[in-house]
Amino acid sequence: MAELTYREAVARGIAQEMQRDNRVVLLGEDIAKAGGVFKATVGLYEQFGPLRVRDTPISEQAILGAAMGAAMTGLRPIAEIMFSDFLAVCFDYVANEMPKLRYMTNGQLSCPLVIRTGNGAGVRFGAQHSQSIENWTMMIPGLKVVAPSSPADVIGLMAAAVRDDNPVIFHEHKALYAMKGEVPDGEIVDTLGTAKILRPGKDCTILALALMVPRALEAAETLAREHGIDAEVIDVRSLVPLDTQTMLGSVAKTGRLFTVEENPRLLGWGAEIASIVADEAFWDLDGPIVRITTPHIPLPAADHLEDLALPNAPRIAEKIMRVMNG
Amino acid sequence: MAELTYREAVARGIAQEMQRDNRVVLLGEDIAKAGGVFKATVGLYEQFGPLRVRDTPISEQAILGAAMGAAMTGLRPIAEIMFSDFLAVCFDYVANEMPKLRYMTNGQLSCPLVIRTGNGAGVRFGAQHSQSIENWTMMIPGLKVVAPSSPADVIGLMAAAVRDDNPVIFHEHKALYAMKGEVPDGEIVDTLGTAKILRPGKDCTILALALMVPRALEAAETLAREHGIDAEVIDVRSLVPLDTQTMLGSVAKTGRLFTVEENPRLLGWGAEIASIVADEAFWDLDGPIVRITTPHIPLPAADHLEDLALPNAPRIAEKIMRVMNG
Amino acid sequence: MAQKPRPAAASAAGNDDIGTENRLELYRLQVEIRDTEKRAYDLFLQNLIKGTSHLSLGQEAIAAGFGVAMEKGDKSFCTYRGHAHTLARGASMEGMLGELMLRDIGLMRGKGGSMHLTSVEHGVMGSYAIIGAHLPIACGSAWRAQYLGEKDVTVCFFGDGTTNIGAFHEALNFAVIWKLPVVFVCENNLYMEYTPIGEVTAVHNPAGDRASAYGLDKIVVDGNDADVVFRTARAALDKARRGEGPSLIECLTYRHSGHSRADPAKYRPPGELEEWLKRDPILIYKQRLREFGIGEDQIAAIDAESRRKVEAATEACKASPSAPVELLTQDVYADGGWAWRN
Amino acid sequence: MAQKPRPAAASAAGNDDIGTENRLELYRLQVEIRDTEKRAYDLFLQNLIKGTSHLSLGQEAIAAGFGVAMEKGDKSFCTYRGHAHTLARGASMEGMLGELMLRDIGLMRGKGGSMHLTSVEHGVMGSYAIIGAHLPIACGSAWRAQYLGEKDVTVCFFGDGTTNIGAFHEALNFAVIWKLPVVFVCENNLYMEYTPIGEVTAVHNPAGDRASAYGLDKIVVDGNDADVVFRTARAALDKARRGEGPSLIECLTYRHSGHSRADPAKYRPPGELEEWLKRDPILIYKQRLREFGIGEDQIAAIDAESRRKVEAATEACKASPSAPVELLTQDVYADGGWAWRN
Ligand SMILES: Cc1ncc(C[n+]2csc(CCOP(=O)(O)OP(=O)(O)O)c2C)c(N)n1
Numbered sequence A, B: 001m002a003e004l005t006y007r008e009a010v011a012r013g014i015a016q017e018m019q020r021d022n023r024v025v026l027l028g029e030d031i032a033k034a035g036g037v038f039k040a041t042v043g044l045y046e047q048f049g050p051l052r053v054r055d056t057p058i059s060e061q062a063i064l065g066a067a068m069g070a071a072m073t074g075l076r077p078i079a080e081i082m083f084s085d086f087l088a089v090c091f092d093y094v095a096n097e098m099p100k101l102r103y104m105t106n107g108q109l110s111c112p113l114v115i116r117t118g119n120g121a122g123v124r125f126g127a128q129h130s131q132s133i134e135n136w137t138m139m140i141p142g143l144k145v146v147a148p149s150s151p152a153d154v155i156g157l158m159a160a161a162v163r164d165d166n167p168v169i170f171h172e173h174k175a176l177y178a179m180k181g182e183v184p185d186g187e188i189v190d191t192l193g194t195a196k197i198l199r200p201g202k203d204c205t206i207l208a209l210a211l212m213v214p215r216a217l218e219a220a221e222t223l224a225r226e227h228g229i230d231a232e233v234i235d236v237r238s239l240v241p242l243d244t245q246t247m248l249g250s251v252a253k254t255g256r257l258f259t260v261e262e263n264p265r266l267l268g269w270g271a272e273i274a275s276i277v278a279d280e281a282f283w284d285l286d287g288p289i290v291r292i293t294t295p296h297i298p299l300p301a302a303d304h305l306e307d308l309a310l311p312n313a314p315r316i317a318e319k320i321m322r323v324m325n326g
Numbered sequence C, D: 001m002a003q004k005p006r007p008a009a010a011s012a013a014g015n016d017d018i019g020t021e022n023r024l025e026l027y028r029l030q031v032e033i034r035d036t037e038k039r040a041y042d043l044f045l046q047n048l049i050k051g052t053s054h055l056s057l058g059q060e061a062i063a064a065g066f067g068v069a070m071e072k073g074d075k076s077f078c079t080y081r082g083h084a085h086t087l088a089r090g091a092s093m094e095g096m097l098g099e100l101m102l103r104d105i106g107l108m109r110g111k112g113g114s115m116h117l118t119s120v121e122h123g124v125m126g127s128y129a130i131i132g133a134h135l136p137i138a139c140g141s142a143w144r145a146q147y148l149g150e151k152d153v154t155v156c157f158f159g160d161g162t163t164n165i166g167a168f169h170e171a172l173n174f175a176v177i178w179k180l181p182v183v184f185v186c187e188n189n190l191y192m193e194y195t196p197i198g199e200v201t202a203v204h205n206p207a208g209d210r211a212s213a214y215g216l217d218k219i220v221v222d223g224n225d226a227d228v229v230f231r232t233a234r235a236a237l238d239k240a241r242r243g244e245g246p247s248l249i250e251c252l253t254y255r256h257s258g259h260s261r262a263d264p265a266k267y268r269p270p271g272e273l274e275e276w277l278k279r280d281p282i283l284i285y286k287q288r289l290r291e292f293g294i295g296e297d298q299i300a301a302i303d304a305e306s307r308r309k310v311e312a313a314t315e316a317c318k319a320s321p322s323a324p325v326e327l328l329t330q331d332v333y334a335d336g337g338w339a340w341r342n
């Protein structure tokens, strides 16, 4: 056991896989000598050398295109897109090229790669460097999508992503990079497509992702302590594949569903899950499904406004309390 | 009254607005002299001349960037992105630049423009030229998004889009271009953010968009004729703003909701509406909300497979019948 | 702005660096490509080809020149206008035509369609239909070869119009700074879909005049002369294989048909097509064979064999059923299925 | 690959095409920009600047040179490293610093933050934080001027690293074929964030060596000499205003500080900064003023006035509250609100 930060976990997860498999290579802007602008790849250049850890120009299309071409001919690249917002400048690869390659070629070609990207808000970077864009990637058939909330999950899901034969989008949360957590020694390999019940409960189910996980947990404690509401908190972790069994199972037990989403409202990941539950678990439900999200706005830079926009523990607790009691 | 095709309606809607306002200009690939690859801009170059109707290089970022720069300094451009799938190559403008401009500048700048794009399947163009990507645009705060299903709606919503002071994404459905419809004479101006009840009914509500509208209507006739189910069919028309009042009102009446979406399943527009209804109209619901979508796959080129993938009237009717009777 | 067809290169009969075997192969490929694409056009008129299709009638010399110069194991990245390049690497006519007809016999059993022809066993690593997307992807393939020490070269084909999209620029810079074994081949056929390239491009040679922006040599050659293309290809492939980095080659050519099956190509100035038909690559090459003493009987035999193969392929395609419907949801994910949930 | 600081241009005291008024203005702007940015750095150390911020200490001559050469009504498009360009067009120090401090007094009342400084009344049409995005947008502004027959010129600033992204390429080609009144200004400060530009660029001059790919002249100038920048700017602005189309200008310079507030700039080779500090644009320009006979008292007065203004601006910003929370949901849509539903 060791205590690691989330950013250290990124480097450790990658190192674990690079050590195991010589075909794993890294590319991105400022990731090599400088160790990444979020310092999440520190040490990898030194450990694995300039052929395996490569700085690129500011050419996101070339980064993802090259990763794809390498993946389909035999390597297993990990590409960094510095801020997830920048997926918009190379979205053709994310939406049209990588995820459709296997299908269009009738299985002749494969695209085993990972796109790591700094996602999410909380660091006062303003509207174009703070978005939670898991939904941009969740909606595309052919991708897998994960968003870990703890250092241990970072390592395990990174390993699973690298070993997976599909293109996997790996959302790292910028506001979690400094977060610390216990991490077991030795190799860690997790499983894509598995949610985790972090706090069992019987009165309602709260689904959360990434930065919203600690906030949902904190809200659950408040609900228990102050309102006698025993919430089950599930870390969704993987949007594709989606662990619907765990979620449906939880709703079958609690009868109530809340999602806590950092993204702006329209078509956040919770919308899909809400629609699944409203179909398949309708008769289990004891009341409305409620989504707690950032309002449907671009994000402001100012600290007090940004704090106001994102769901936080008091707001989550308050909303759930009012719905449950109302 | 005149009978027009959907593609002729596009040109007529644009012409109406260009005649009214000299600041309306058109740009895109092959749209001028050639009249567009879908022939939806035929005659505009001849009528309005080379300064107002301009062919561009294959530079989608330059097309949308130029449209934006012109819009924020005084013009009202209509930009064509030939196939909606290609929004991925210029997605930064769609997701990060246009919709956030006003907010980030605290209202100093405005972005009044329209992006027209050929959306949807049914023409055997394969996985990268057939997508229904309304959700890519619906999820972005700051955009407005429409998708007309008839020639008359095309004209009226085009006029409303051009007159709106926000960036509006105008999804034209490729498989509807040849569709004919009656169109009133004279100026037509519709209202963004309004859904239309095309077939009143009392047993269930069916929401549909674009190509799915005629199919939903046909399914409703089958349901009435063969199963005694009286479905209310609503053409959603506008995803942002979203006419939730019409939808909630309908569900309050019928107690049952179905969406018919051409997009692949995850985070299709219906997910958002389902989540709204599962929250706000939960107590009105008499049973599960069911989404009928294309499976979560890239689209195949082969005609028989493509036909199988998209929701069609028999499949819609059959599904609704089974759910309603089950 | 518009280029004129170039005068035929001087005969080099006395000094043959290409050799009879390669020449016959260059001819055979051009004829087979031509015949197969003409057949595709007929099948379209018979409504047996349902999706779109983009013929490269008139551009065969480029595919043939590279096809013969490339080695087994080399990788091709093509566009939607990639029938010729796919055949040139050895993929079967029925695989190609069958895919255009969206039948089970097609290279991807109808799942991809004409714009995405792929035959990995022949080194055809896909055809890409979103302009410019495959240039960076080709860089990745070349990077893999460089990293693993594999000796294959990646060749990436695209049109003149493609030089104006961002991905072109990113890929060229990337290939040069990483010194990748990749050859970029611009087939300048004077038009994007319907718009003349000269109207939308800041320089005369859309690729050639940009080479220096990446520190590369300007290489602009007659794309209607298969010998010229072959020599140029061989030099660039050798250079890449020696580890000396990428090349950018602009081949001047012309498409005889419209952009796609929907296009009657009315936007062309009168006489333009006729001029270029005089420089039809197959006409040129038949003449070349004669200059090099290849007998009429040998030429006729190749012609006849090509027609025979096209007939056989057509029959095979017509006899092929549609793919089984189970394919609809296969191969979305690597486990062979499409499950996005448990 | 790395450029060396250029030797100072020969004095041109005898032949003054710039004039005292412009010269004083060039000096004043450089000093005020320098002082304001140094203050921003102090405020950051005091934890009064919370978001990110990107200083352009050492690059002031470019902003000043263009700021003085541009006319009222001309449009500036800047990057996240746009404090200098915003001030150079006349925006207030407290508006700029206030935005960095995310206070109500800021240019966008804290909604945009340091990376999106905008002051439309001064022609600053935004600062863009996604690399390359604003080059096509600047084309659109210039297109509007051309279409409406308005006489303003659009100027678009960006860094060396930006020349490797696709939007750069698309915008340059677009501007040339439409002959737009736009001036593209590449501030080559040798680095992208932490990576030397030479390591990731196929040519020596990232902008200059690419001009020919768009049929443009290669213009590479000393970006640390405000006179040189001013002359170059004036010529390009005049050309654009005459309807003769765009220019691409590469200004050689260096940033004294790290990329952003988070960056200690350890990646620099030893001695590099020191070399460039000898060529500090303010040092150079103070000397220039002296050569042109401007008295020490006049110089000292400008220096003092600048310091005074910075103090006053700092106090105003510190006194400013945060913006009211109602702003959170304002101005998403043109009706002033954020309603996405009825
Ligand atoms: C990003 C993108 N924009 C537009 C198109 C539509 N399109 C298909 S082919 C084509 C013309 C391409 O011209 P060129 O590169 O010269 O190739 P050619 O067709 O002449 O072989 C266009 C604009 C596309 N497929 N992708």
Ligand SMILES: Cc1ncc(C[n+]2csc(CCOP(=O)(O)OP(=O)(O)O)c2C)c(N)n1
Residues within 6 Å of the ligand: A029, A058, A060, A082, A086, A089, D081, D129, D130, D131, D132, D158, D159, D160, D161, D162, D163, D187, D189, D191, D192, D193, D259
């Ligand atoms: C599309 C995109 N990729 C990456 C970044 C992250 N980024 C911000 S500034 C920067 C370096 C830019 O270098 P340059 O163009 O030389 O400008 P400078 O910062 O030196 O002024 C990078 C990579 C970004 N903002 N946008």
Ligand SMILES: [Mg+2]
Residues within 6 Å of the ligand: C159, C160, C161, C187, C188, C189, C190, C191, C192
């Ligand atoms: Mg062409």
Ligand SMILES: [Mg+2]
Residues within 6 Å of the ligand: D159, D160, D161, D187, D188, D189, D190, D191, D192
């Ligand atoms: Mg720089």
